Amino acid sequence: MQIGIIGLPYSGKTTLFQTLTQTHIDHSALQKREVNQSIVKVPDQRLDKLTEMFNPKKKVNATIEFVDLVGVQKSDKAGAMFNSQFISKVKTNDAFLHVVRGFEDETVPHPSITIDVARDIRMLEDEFFLTDLAFLESRFEKLEKDMMKQKNKDDVKKELDAMKEWHSWLESGKPLREKELSADEIKYVKNYQPMTAKPLLIAVNLDESDVKNAENIVNNLKKEFSGTKIRIEPFFAKIELELSSLDDEEKQIFMDEYGLTESPLEKMIRNAYELLGLQSFFTVGEDECRAWTIRKGYTAQDSAGVIHTDFYNKFIRAEVTGYSDFITEGSFAKCKEKGLFRLEGKEYIVKDGDILNIRHG
Ligand SMILES: Nc1nc2c(ncn2[C@@H]2O[C@H](COP(=O)(O)OP(=O)(O)OP(=O)(O)O)[C@@H](O)[C@H]2O)c(=O)[nH]1
Numbered sequence: 001m002q003i004g005i006i007g008l009p010y011s012g013k014t015t016l017f018q019t020l021t022q023t024h025i026d027h028s029a030l031q032k033r034e035v036n037q038s039i040v041k042v043p044d045q046r047l048d049k050l051t052e053m054f055n056p057k058k059k060v061n062a063t064i065e066f067v068d069l070v071g072v073q074k075s076d077k078a079g080a081m082f083n084s085q086f087i088s089k090v091k092t093n094d095a096f097l098h099v100v101r102g103f104e105d106e107t108v109p110h111p112s113i114t115i116d117v118a119r120d121i122r123m124l125e126d127e128f129f130l131t132d133l134a135f136l137e138s139r140f141e142k143l144e145k146d147m148m149k150q151k152n153k154d155d156v157k158k159e160l161d162a163m164k165e166w167h168s169w170l171e172s173g174k175p176l177r178e179k180e181l182s183a184d185e186i187k188y189v190k191n192y193q194p195m196t197a198k199p200l201l202i203a204v205n206l207d208e209s210d211v212k213n214a215e216n217i218v219n220n221l222k223k224e225f226s227g228t229k230i231r232i233e234p235f236f237a238k239i240e241l242e243l244s245s246l247d248d249e250e251k252q253i254f255m256d257e258y259g260l261t262e263s264p265l266e267k268m269i270r271n272a273y274e275l276l277g278l279q280s281f282f283t284v285g286e287d288e289c290r291a292w293t294i295r296k297g298y299t300a301q302d303s304a305g306v307i308h309t310d311f312y313n314k315f316i317r318a319e320v321t322g323y324s325d326f327i328t329e330g331s332f333a334k335c336k337e338k339g340l341f342r343l344e345g346k347e348y349i350v351k352d353g354d355i356l357n358i359r360h361g
């Protein structure tokens, strides 16, 4: 699972990447590279709690990968912001994290001079639309030629109809991420990776002085930018950079000072994870407590396969205990007494936070 960090130049992408990945590499070294890539642990207080209870040798968090890309900018008034090189790079991302500048700082230039978060979100969103429309138009040409050749006529016709439908959907101002897709359309999305189909997490990089007002700012933006696959979160690059150099106790003091109950960074990683339609189940024991990543709707057998293909092939049953039941009761024995420790077959749909033990042959 890979999330591309995109946005205008100097919006704070690399700073966000640096805090996400907790790299202590010199910022200027990160800035020099075309692309920075790193795998990030998904913070999960439930896993922390389980680790406390089992005291295992190892704790393994779920992970997602972040890719920090160069800023995009129009080269001239008529030019497009995304060139083909950029498009081919971001096509493989499963979602975008758009970093928008909300902080004032005269020493940091802004390509449009003034600070206007909604304008910048719109600017990138427009570019997503233009890229998809241009793709569709080139696809029409190709498919119409294929129609003339009478080769695979039914398939070609079906695709052409779908592409026309997408085109009018986009023309009416709606992104593909808001469209309900048929099985065929899902296949086309996989093949062509349209920009407007990707889930979008917008990180508004605000001033430290905006902490108290952040919710208001974000709520106002949500009036214009909303949907099931869009999320908007505030982010404070400056604060996060300072936080990343502190130990846990100092961190807490610092956060109390700003009235923050949860690290905005952690919240953002979790949001990204959820936005991708991902959830976790846990395995626990003295050796290891671990969060495993699955898609919503995975069965017990699918989930067993995430641990090991052998577990999938030789699946017998899954022992299942819900996380909150386990915490309330305090042990598997107590859960058993109350019937909260269940044996489930391969068709069981795993819920977020289930603690699993796979019985296999
Ligand atoms: N005052 C202030 N400066 C910031 C903030 N976030 C980033 N900066 C500064 O803005 C400059 C650009 O930040 P980067 O994180 O490199 O921006 P970027 O989006 O990666 O830029 P490009 O990769 O060039 O597109 C750096 O000098 C940062 O220190 C912030 O919240 N407040």
Ligand SMILES: [Mg+2]
Pocket (backbone or CB within 6 Å): 013, 014, 015, 031, 068, 069, 070, 071
């Ligand atoms: Mg950068």
